[in-house]
Protein backbone atom coordinates (compact mmCIF):
# COMPACT_ATOMS: atom_id res chain seq x y z
CA UNK A 1 0.00 0.00 0.00
CA UNK A 2 1.50 3.32 -1.07
CA UNK A 3 -0.81 5.76 0.65
CA UNK A 4 -2.52 4.93 3.91
CA UNK A 5 -4.91 7.74 5.02
CA UNK A 6 -6.08 8.10 8.64
CA UNK A 7 -9.63 7.10 9.49
CA UNK A 8 -11.92 9.92 10.70
CA UNK A 9 -13.69 9.34 14.03
CA UNK A 10 -17.20 9.44 12.48
CA UNK A 11 -16.20 7.63 9.30
CA UNK A 12 -17.68 4.23 8.46
CA UNK A 13 -15.45 1.19 8.03
CA UNK A 14 -16.61 0.67 4.46
CA UNK A 15 -16.25 4.36 3.61
CA UNK A 16 -12.68 4.31 4.91
CA UNK A 17 -11.80 1.30 2.72
CA UNK A 18 -13.31 3.06 -0.29
CA UNK A 19 -11.17 6.09 0.49
CA UNK A 20 -7.99 3.96 0.80
CA UNK A 21 -8.76 2.24 -2.52
CA UNK A 22 -9.39 5.62 -4.17
CA UNK A 23 -6.14 7.12 -2.81
CA UNK A 24 -4.17 4.18 -4.23
CA UNK A 25 -6.00 4.15 -7.56
CA UNK A 26 -7.47 0.68 -7.10
CA UNK A 27 -10.37 -0.09 -9.51
CA UNK A 28 -11.83 -2.79 -7.26
CA UNK A 29 -12.00 -1.73 -3.60
CA UNK A 30 -13.01 -5.29 -2.67
CA UNK A 31 -9.35 -6.30 -3.12
CA UNK A 32 -8.86 -4.59 0.21
CA UNK A 33 -11.53 -6.62 1.93
CA UNK A 34 -10.54 -9.09 4.55
CA UNK A 35 -12.76 -11.50 6.45
CA UNK A 36 -12.35 -9.35 9.49
CA UNK A 37 -13.85 -6.30 7.75
CA UNK A 38 -17.40 -5.91 8.94
CA UNK A 39 -20.43 -4.72 7.02
CA UNK A 40 -19.14 -5.58 3.56
CA UNK A 41 -22.29 -7.37 2.55
CA UNK A 42 -24.80 -4.93 3.96
CA UNK A 43 -26.80 -2.50 1.88
CA UNK A 44 -25.00 0.84 2.04
CA UNK A 45 -26.72 4.18 2.51
CA UNK A 46 -25.40 7.55 1.47
CA UNK A 47 -26.43 11.17 1.63
CA UNK A 48 -25.80 12.64 -1.85
CA UNK A 49 -25.60 16.12 -0.39
CA UNK A 50 -22.98 15.18 2.21
CA UNK A 51 -20.87 13.59 -0.55
CA UNK A 52 -21.16 16.74 -2.65
CA UNK A 53 -18.25 18.33 -0.79
CA UNK A 54 -14.82 17.39 -2.19
CA UNK A 55 -13.36 16.56 1.24
CA UNK A 56 -16.43 14.48 2.19
CA UNK A 57 -16.27 11.04 3.70
CA UNK A 58 -18.82 8.30 4.48
CA UNK A 59 -20.49 8.56 7.89
CA UNK A 60 -20.93 5.50 10.10
CA UNK A 61 -24.26 6.96 11.36
CA UNK A 62 -25.86 6.47 7.93
CA UNK A 63 -26.06 2.73 8.51
CA UNK A 64 -28.06 2.80 11.77
CA UNK A 65 -31.44 4.22 12.76
CA UNK A 66 -33.91 5.79 10.34
CA UNK A 67 -32.28 6.45 6.94
CA UNK A 68 -32.19 10.22 7.35
CA UNK A 69 -29.31 12.70 7.10
CA UNK A 70 -29.67 14.97 10.12
CA UNK A 71 -27.56 17.70 8.64
CA UNK A 72 -29.54 17.99 5.40
CA UNK A 73 -32.90 16.71 6.71
CA UNK A 74 -33.20 14.47 3.68
CA UNK A 75 -33.68 10.76 3.05
CA UNK A 76 -30.56 8.72 2.42
CA UNK A 77 -30.39 6.60 -0.74
CA UNK A 78 -29.34 2.96 -0.87
CA UNK A 79 -29.57 2.19 -4.59
CA UNK A 80 -28.33 3.90 -7.73
CA UNK A 81 -31.21 5.74 -9.39
CA UNK A 82 -29.40 5.26 -12.70
CA UNK A 83 -28.50 1.55 -12.90
CA UNK A 84 -30.90 0.61 -10.06
CA UNK A 85 -28.22 -1.56 -8.40
CA UNK A 86 -28.33 -1.54 -4.61
CA UNK A 87 -25.31 0.11 -3.05
CA UNK A 88 -22.84 -2.37 -1.57
CA UNK A 89 -19.12 -2.56 -1.05
CA UNK A 90 -18.72 -4.24 -4.43
CA UNK A 91 -20.85 -1.76 -6.40
CA UNK A 92 -19.67 1.48 -4.79
CA UNK A 93 -16.70 3.71 -5.39
CA UNK A 94 -15.83 6.68 -3.21
CA UNK A 95 -17.54 9.32 -5.41
CA UNK A 96 -19.70 7.32 -7.78
CA UNK A 97 -21.57 4.12 -8.47
CA UNK A 98 -19.73 1.42 -10.43
CA UNK A 99 -21.85 2.41 -13.44
CA UNK A 100 -20.04 5.74 -13.39
CA UNK A 101 -22.88 7.93 -12.19
CA UNK A 102 -21.52 10.31 -9.53
CA UNK A 103 -23.44 10.42 -6.21
CA UNK A 104 -23.66 14.19 -6.34
CA UNK A 105 -25.79 13.92 -9.49
CA UNK A 106 -28.60 12.31 -7.45
CA UNK A 107 -31.38 14.43 -6.05
CA UNK A 108 -32.05 14.20 -2.34
CA UNK A 109 -35.60 13.84 -1.07
CA UNK A 110 -36.37 16.18 1.85
CA UNK A 111 -37.94 14.63 4.96
CA UNK A 112 -41.53 15.74 5.50
CA UNK A 113 -41.87 18.06 8.55
CA UNK A 114 -44.52 15.71 10.02
CA UNK A 115 -42.06 12.81 9.98
CA UNK A 116 -39.33 15.01 11.44
CA UNK A 117 -41.70 15.98 14.25
CA UNK A 118 -42.64 12.34 15.03
CA UNK A 119 -39.07 11.15 15.09
CA UNK A 120 -37.09 14.01 16.60
CA UNK A 121 -39.60 16.22 18.43
CA UNK A 122 -42.14 13.71 19.79
CA UNK A 123 -39.38 11.08 19.85
CA UNK A 124 -41.60 8.21 18.77
CA UNK A 125 -39.62 4.97 18.55
CA UNK A 126 -38.95 4.45 14.78
CA UNK A 127 -39.85 0.77 15.23
CA UNK A 128 -43.33 1.83 16.39
CA UNK A 129 -43.76 4.01 13.28
CA UNK A 130 -42.54 1.11 11.12
CA UNK A 131 -44.99 -1.24 12.90
CA UNK A 132 -47.94 1.04 12.21
CA UNK A 133 -46.78 1.92 8.69
CA UNK A 134 -46.33 -1.70 7.66
CA UNK A 135 -49.74 -2.53 9.09
CA UNK A 136 -51.26 0.36 7.17
CA UNK A 137 -49.57 -0.64 3.89
CA UNK A 138 -49.87 -4.41 4.01
CA UNK A 139 -52.88 -5.06 6.24
CA UNK A 140 -53.22 -7.87 8.73
CA UNK A 141 -52.81 -10.67 6.23
CA UNK A 142 -49.79 -9.29 4.38
CA UNK A 143 -47.20 -10.33 7.00
CA UNK A 144 -46.88 -6.75 8.34
CA UNK A 145 -44.59 -7.82 11.19
CA UNK A 146 -42.06 -9.43 8.88
CA UNK A 147 -42.17 -6.55 6.40
CA UNK A 148 -41.67 -3.98 9.17
CA UNK A 149 -38.12 -5.28 9.55
CA UNK A 150 -37.27 -4.25 5.97
CA UNK A 151 -33.78 -2.86 5.36
CA UNK A 152 -34.64 -1.02 2.14
CA UNK A 153 -34.61 2.74 2.45
CA UNK A 154 -37.57 3.29 0.15
CA UNK A 155 -39.74 0.84 2.10
CA UNK A 156 -38.56 2.16 5.47
CA UNK A 157 -39.32 5.72 4.37
CA UNK A 158 -42.82 4.72 3.28
CA UNK A 159 -43.55 2.88 6.55
CA UNK A 160 -42.24 5.76 8.66
CA UNK A 161 -44.34 8.21 6.67
CA UNK A 162 -47.54 6.15 7.09
CA UNK A 163 -46.75 5.47 10.75
CA UNK A 164 -46.11 9.11 11.60
CA UNK A 165 -49.41 10.07 9.96
CA UNK A 166 -51.11 7.90 12.60
CA UNK A 167 -48.85 9.11 15.42
CA UNK A 168 -49.21 12.85 14.71
CA UNK A 169 -53.03 12.76 14.70
CA UNK A 170 -53.28 10.29 17.57
CA UNK A 171 -55.64 8.52 18.11
CA UNK A 172 -57.99 9.64 15.28
CA UNK A 173 -55.72 8.47 12.48
CA UNK A 174 -54.95 5.20 14.26
CA UNK A 175 -58.68 4.44 14.47
CA UNK A 176 -58.94 5.20 10.74
CA UNK A 177 -56.03 2.82 10.16
CA UNK A 178 -57.83 0.11 12.13
CA UNK A 179 -60.96 0.62 10.05
CA UNK A 180 -58.91 0.21 6.87
CA UNK A 181 -57.14 -3.00 7.85
CA UNK A 182 -60.08 -4.65 9.59
CA UNK A 183 -61.16 -7.89 7.92
CA UNK A 184 -64.73 -7.40 6.75
CA UNK A 185 -67.48 -9.53 8.19
CA UNK A 186 -69.39 -11.71 5.81
CA UNK A 187 -72.68 -13.08 7.10
CA UNK A 188 -72.92 -12.24 10.80
CA UNK A 189 -73.95 -8.74 11.80
CA UNK A 190 -71.46 -8.76 14.62
CA UNK A 191 -68.16 -10.54 14.93
CA UNK A 192 -65.54 -11.21 17.52
CA UNK A 193 -62.71 -8.70 17.53
CA UNK A 194 -60.30 -11.62 17.27
CA UNK A 195 -61.69 -12.60 13.86
CA UNK A 196 -61.76 -9.04 12.51
CA UNK A 197 -58.19 -8.47 13.76
CA UNK A 198 -56.57 -11.91 13.78
CA UNK A 199 -53.66 -12.32 16.21
CA UNK A 200 -53.68 -8.56 16.84
CA UNK A 201 -53.03 -8.87 20.57
CA UNK A 202 -49.90 -10.85 19.75
CA UNK A 203 -48.82 -8.23 17.22
CA UNK A 204 -49.26 -5.49 19.82
CA UNK A 205 -47.17 -7.48 22.29
CA UNK A 206 -44.34 -7.52 19.74
CA UNK A 207 -43.89 -3.73 20.16
CA UNK A 208 -40.84 -3.16 22.31
CA UNK A 209 -41.56 0.39 23.47
CA UNK A 210 -43.75 -0.07 26.61
CA UNK A 211 -45.45 3.36 26.38
CA UNK A 212 -46.55 2.92 22.82
CA UNK A 213 -47.52 -0.69 23.41
CA UNK A 214 -49.90 0.50 26.14
CA UNK A 215 -51.23 3.40 24.03
CA UNK A 216 -51.96 1.10 21.10
CA UNK A 217 -53.61 -1.47 23.36
CA UNK A 218 -55.88 1.20 24.89
CA UNK A 219 -56.88 2.64 21.53
CA UNK A 220 -57.55 -0.81 20.07
CA UNK A 221 -60.02 -1.50 22.89
CA UNK A 222 -61.52 1.98 22.46
CA UNK A 223 -61.99 1.21 18.77
CA UNK A 224 -63.84 -2.02 19.57
CA UNK A 225 -65.98 -0.23 22.14
CA UNK A 226 -66.88 2.45 19.54
CA UNK A 227 -68.10 -0.21 17.12
CA UNK A 228 -70.72 -1.32 19.63
CA UNK A 229 -73.16 1.33 18.52
CA UNK A 230 -72.67 0.47 14.85
CA UNK A 231 -74.25 -2.07 12.56
CA UNK A 232 -71.07 -4.14 12.29
CA UNK A 233 -70.27 -4.34 15.96
CA UNK A 234 -67.20 -6.09 17.30
CA UNK A 235 -67.10 -8.02 20.50
CA UNK A 236 -64.19 -8.74 22.72
CA UNK A 237 -63.79 -10.60 25.95
CA UNK A 238 -61.96 -7.53 27.25
CA UNK A 239 -64.93 -5.24 26.71
CA UNK A 240 -67.20 -5.50 29.69
CA UNK A 241 -70.33 -4.18 27.99
CA UNK A 242 -70.93 -7.39 26.10
CA UNK A 243 -73.48 -9.72 27.49
CA UNK A 244 -74.57 -13.31 27.18
CA UNK A 245 -78.05 -14.77 26.80
CA UNK A 246 -78.37 -15.60 30.50
CA UNK A 247 -77.54 -12.06 31.68
CA UNK A 248 -79.95 -10.52 29.19
CA UNK A 249 -82.70 -12.96 30.13
CA UNK A 250 -82.25 -11.96 33.78
CA UNK A 251 -82.26 -8.25 33.00
CA UNK A 252 -85.53 -8.37 31.07
CA UNK A 253 -87.33 -11.14 32.93
CA UNK A 254 -87.34 -13.29 29.81
CA UNK A 255 -86.51 -16.95 29.49
CA UNK A 256 -82.99 -17.85 28.38
CA UNK A 257 -84.49 -20.08 25.67
CA UNK A 258 -86.34 -17.19 24.07
CA UNK A 259 -83.17 -15.09 24.01
CA UNK A 260 -81.24 -17.98 22.48
CA UNK A 261 -83.94 -18.50 19.87
CA UNK A 262 -83.71 -14.88 18.71
CA UNK A 263 -79.91 -15.00 18.91
CA UNK A 264 -79.78 -17.96 16.55
CA UNK A 265 -82.31 -16.31 14.21
CA UNK A 266 -80.01 -13.28 14.05
CA UNK A 267 -77.00 -15.52 13.44
CA UNK A 268 -75.17 -14.00 16.37
CA UNK A 269 -71.70 -15.40 16.97
CA UNK A 270 -71.40 -18.22 19.45
CA UNK A 271 -68.44 -18.34 21.73
CA UNK A 272 -67.42 -21.66 23.13
CA UNK A 273 -66.29 -21.41 26.73
CA UNK A 274 -63.29 -23.21 28.16
CA UNK A 275 -65.62 -25.79 29.56
CA UNK A 276 -66.95 -26.42 26.04
CA UNK A 277 -70.29 -24.68 26.61
CA UNK A 278 -71.76 -22.51 23.91
CA UNK A 279 -72.36 -18.89 24.80
CA UNK A 280 -73.89 -16.17 22.70
CA UNK A 281 -72.10 -12.87 22.86
CA UNK A 282 -74.48 -9.97 22.51
CA UNK A 283 -73.63 -6.27 22.27
CA UNK A 284 -75.89 -3.72 24.00
CA UNK A 285 -77.46 -2.34 20.83
CA UNK A 286 -78.10 -5.88 19.59
CA UNK A 287 -79.67 -6.61 22.96
CA UNK A 288 -82.03 -3.68 22.52
CA UNK A 289 -83.02 -4.84 19.07
CA UNK A 290 -83.53 -8.41 20.25
CA UNK A 291 -85.82 -7.33 23.03
CA UNK A 292 -87.83 -5.39 20.47
CA UNK A 293 -87.82 -8.43 18.21
CA UNK A 294 -89.12 -10.54 21.03
CA UNK A 295 -92.16 -8.33 21.09
CA UNK A 296 -93.72 -6.74 24.06
CA UNK A 297 -95.38 -9.89 25.32
CA UNK A 298 -94.27 -11.47 28.57
CA UNK A 299 -95.78 -14.29 30.60
CA UNK A 300 -97.22 -13.98 34.09
CA UNK A 301 -94.16 -15.75 35.42
CA UNK A 302 -91.83 -13.28 33.68
CA UNK A 303 -93.88 -10.32 34.89
CA UNK A 304 -93.62 -11.78 38.35
CA UNK A 305 -89.83 -11.86 38.03
CA UNK A 306 -89.63 -8.30 36.71
CA UNK A 307 -91.85 -6.81 39.44
CA UNK A 308 -90.76 -9.17 42.22
CA UNK A 309 -94.38 -9.97 43.06
CA UNK A 310 -96.07 -13.36 43.36
CA UNK A 311 -97.77 -14.52 40.10
CA UNK A 312 -101.21 -14.40 41.80
CA UNK A 313 -100.68 -10.65 42.43
CA UNK A 314 -99.88 -10.21 38.74
CA UNK A 315 -103.12 -11.99 37.81
CA UNK A 316 -105.03 -9.72 40.19
CA UNK A 317 -103.45 -6.57 38.73
CA UNK A 318 -104.22 -7.82 35.24
CA UNK A 319 -107.89 -8.41 36.09
CA UNK A 320 -108.34 -4.75 37.06
CA UNK A 321 -106.28 -3.52 34.08
CA UNK A 322 -103.46 -2.13 36.18
CA UNK A 323 -101.42 -4.24 33.76
CA UNK A 324 -102.61 -4.68 30.21
CA UNK A 325 -103.00 -8.01 28.47
CA UNK A 326 -101.27 -8.74 25.19
CA UNK A 327 -101.87 -11.96 23.30
CA UNK A 328 -101.64 -14.73 25.80
CA UNK A 329 -99.43 -12.71 28.11
CA UNK A 330 -98.92 -9.23 29.50
CA UNK A 331 -97.65 -6.11 27.74
CA UNK A 332 -94.12 -5.48 28.97
CA UNK A 333 -94.50 -1.73 28.57
CA UNK A 334 -97.47 -1.78 30.94
CA UNK A 335 -95.37 -3.60 33.53
CA UNK A 336 -92.64 -0.96 33.23
CA UNK A 337 -95.19 1.85 33.37
CA UNK A 338 -96.84 0.36 36.45
CA UNK A 339 -93.48 -0.01 38.15
CA UNK A 340 -92.45 3.56 37.29
CA UNK A 341 -95.79 5.04 38.39
CA UNK A 342 -95.71 3.29 41.75
CA UNK A 343 -92.03 4.13 42.31
CA UNK A 344 -92.74 7.78 41.44
CA UNK A 345 -95.02 7.93 44.49
CA UNK A 346 -92.20 6.91 46.79
CA UNK A 347 -89.78 9.29 48.42
CA UNK A 348 -86.39 7.87 49.37
CA UNK A 349 -86.46 6.39 52.86
CA UNK A 350 -84.64 8.63 55.36
CA UNK A 351 -83.81 6.19 58.09
CA UNK A 352 -83.75 2.47 57.91
CA UNK A 353 -86.16 1.99 60.73
CA UNK A 354 -87.52 -1.49 61.38
CA UNK A 355 -91.06 -0.32 60.73
CA UNK A 356 -90.43 -0.31 57.00
CA UNK A 357 -90.60 -3.65 55.24
CA UNK A 358 -90.34 -4.51 51.57
CA UNK A 359 -93.48 -4.49 49.46
CA UNK A 360 -93.25 -8.19 48.71
CA UNK A 361 -92.97 -8.99 52.41
CA UNK A 362 -95.89 -6.71 53.30
CA UNK A 363 -98.05 -8.35 50.66
CA UNK A 364 -97.09 -11.81 51.81
CA UNK A 365 -97.82 -11.19 55.45
CA UNK A 366 -100.76 -8.78 55.51
CA UNK A 367 -102.67 -8.45 52.25
CA UNK A 368 -105.09 -11.17 51.07
CA UNK A 369 -104.85 -12.01 47.40
CA UNK A 370 -108.34 -10.69 46.69
CA UNK A 371 -107.34 -7.28 48.07
CA UNK A 372 -104.32 -6.85 45.77
CA UNK A 373 -105.88 -4.37 43.34
CA UNK A 374 -107.44 -2.31 46.13
CA UNK A 375 -104.13 -2.30 47.97
CA UNK A 376 -102.32 -0.76 45.00
CA UNK A 377 -105.19 1.69 44.57
CA UNK A 378 -104.66 2.74 48.19
CA UNK A 379 -101.00 3.35 47.41
CA UNK A 380 -101.93 5.42 44.36
CA UNK A 381 -104.34 7.53 46.44
CA UNK A 382 -101.75 7.97 49.21
CA UNK A 383 -103.83 6.06 51.76
CA UNK A 384 -100.82 3.85 52.21
CA UNK A 385 -97.50 5.59 52.30
CA UNK A 386 -94.57 4.20 50.34
CA UNK A 387 -90.85 4.86 50.40
CA UNK A 388 -88.10 3.62 48.15
CA UNK A 389 -84.81 2.14 49.15
CA UNK A 390 -82.28 3.88 46.90
CA UNK A 391 -79.68 1.26 47.75
CA UNK A 392 -81.82 -1.26 45.93
CA UNK A 393 -82.50 0.92 42.90
CA UNK A 394 -82.99 -0.96 39.61
CA UNK A 395 -84.05 -4.05 41.50
CA UNK A 396 -87.65 -5.22 41.41
CA UNK A 397 -90.61 -3.24 42.68
CA UNK A 398 -91.17 -5.87 45.39
CA UNK A 399 -87.66 -5.32 46.74
CA UNK A 400 -87.27 -1.62 46.25
CA UNK A 401 -90.58 -0.31 47.60
CA UNK A 402 -90.95 -0.03 51.38
CA UNK A 403 -94.21 -0.14 53.31
CA UNK A 404 -95.19 0.23 56.96
CA UNK A 405 -97.07 -2.93 58.07
CA UNK A 406 -98.97 -0.96 60.79
CA UNK A 407 -100.42 1.31 58.17
CA UNK A 408 -101.49 -1.63 56.03
CA UNK A 409 -103.16 -3.25 59.03
CA UNK A 410 -105.01 -0.01 59.84
CA UNK A 411 -106.14 0.29 56.23
CA UNK A 412 -107.27 -3.34 56.15
CA UNK A 413 -109.27 -3.35 59.42
CA UNK A 414 -112.52 -1.73 58.18
CA UNK A 415 -112.37 -3.91 55.09
CA UNK A 416 -112.22 -7.14 57.07
CA UNK A 417 -116.03 -7.31 57.40
CA UNK A 418 -116.51 -7.01 53.68
CA UNK A 419 -113.78 -9.50 53.19
CA UNK A 420 -115.49 -11.95 55.54
CA UNK A 421 -117.77 -13.41 52.89
CA UNK A 422 -114.81 -14.50 50.88
CA UNK A 423 -113.39 -16.17 53.98
CA UNK A 424 -116.58 -18.22 54.04
CA UNK A 425 -116.08 -19.59 50.61
CA UNK A 426 -115.55 -23.32 50.65
CA UNK A 427 -114.27 -25.68 48.04
CA UNK A 428 -115.59 -29.19 47.34
CA UNK A 429 -113.40 -30.84 49.98
CA UNK A 430 -114.65 -28.44 52.64
CA UNK A 431 -118.27 -28.87 51.53
CA UNK A 432 -117.88 -32.65 51.68
CA UNK A 433 -116.43 -32.35 55.19
CA UNK A 434 -119.17 -30.00 56.33
CA UNK A 435 -121.90 -32.25 54.98
CA UNK A 436 -120.12 -35.40 56.15
CA UNK A 437 -120.17 -36.98 52.66
CA UNK A 438 -117.59 -37.96 50.08
CA UNK A 439 -116.41 -35.28 47.57
CA UNK A 440 -117.99 -37.33 44.71
CA UNK A 441 -121.37 -36.92 46.37
CA UNK A 442 -120.89 -33.15 46.41
CA UNK A 443 -119.97 -33.23 42.72
CA UNK A 444 -123.16 -35.11 41.84
CA UNK A 445 -125.17 -32.67 43.98
CA UNK A 446 -123.70 -29.87 41.86
CA UNK A 447 -124.41 -31.71 38.60
CA UNK A 448 -128.02 -32.30 39.64
CA UNK A 449 -128.52 -28.65 40.61
CA UNK A 450 -128.87 -29.13 44.37
CA UNK A 451 -125.79 -27.05 45.02
CA UNK A 452 -124.74 -24.04 42.93
CA UNK A 453 -121.13 -22.80 42.87
CA UNK A 454 -120.94 -19.04 43.46
CA UNK A 455 -117.77 -18.60 41.49
CA UNK A 456 -116.38 -20.54 38.61
CA UNK A 457 -112.71 -20.21 37.95
CA UNK A 458 -111.06 -19.99 34.64
CA UNK A 459 -108.26 -22.32 35.26
CA UNK A 460 -109.00 -25.99 34.90
CA UNK A 461 -108.26 -28.13 37.91
CA UNK A 462 -109.37 -25.62 40.51
CA UNK A 463 -112.60 -26.64 42.18
CA UNK A 464 -115.60 -24.31 42.34
CA UNK A 465 -116.37 -22.61 45.62
CA UNK A 466 -119.62 -22.46 47.53
CA UNK A 467 -121.16 -20.25 50.09
CA UNK A 468 -121.76 -21.94 53.44
CA UNK A 469 -125.26 -20.61 54.03
CA UNK A 470 -126.53 -22.42 50.92
CA UNK A 471 -125.88 -25.66 52.71
CA UNK A 472 -127.44 -24.93 56.03
Ligand SMILES: [Zn+2]
Nearest residue numbers: 047050069072
Ligand atom coordinates in the same frame (compact mmCIF):
# COMPACT_ATOMS: atom_id res chain seq x y z
ZN1 LIG B 1 -26.26 14.95 4.26
Ligand SMILES: [Zn+2]
Nearest residue numbers: 080083097099
Ligand atom coordinates in the same frame (compact mmCIF):
# COMPACT_ATOMS: atom_id res chain seq x y z
ZN1 LIG C 1 -25.28 2.98 -10.88
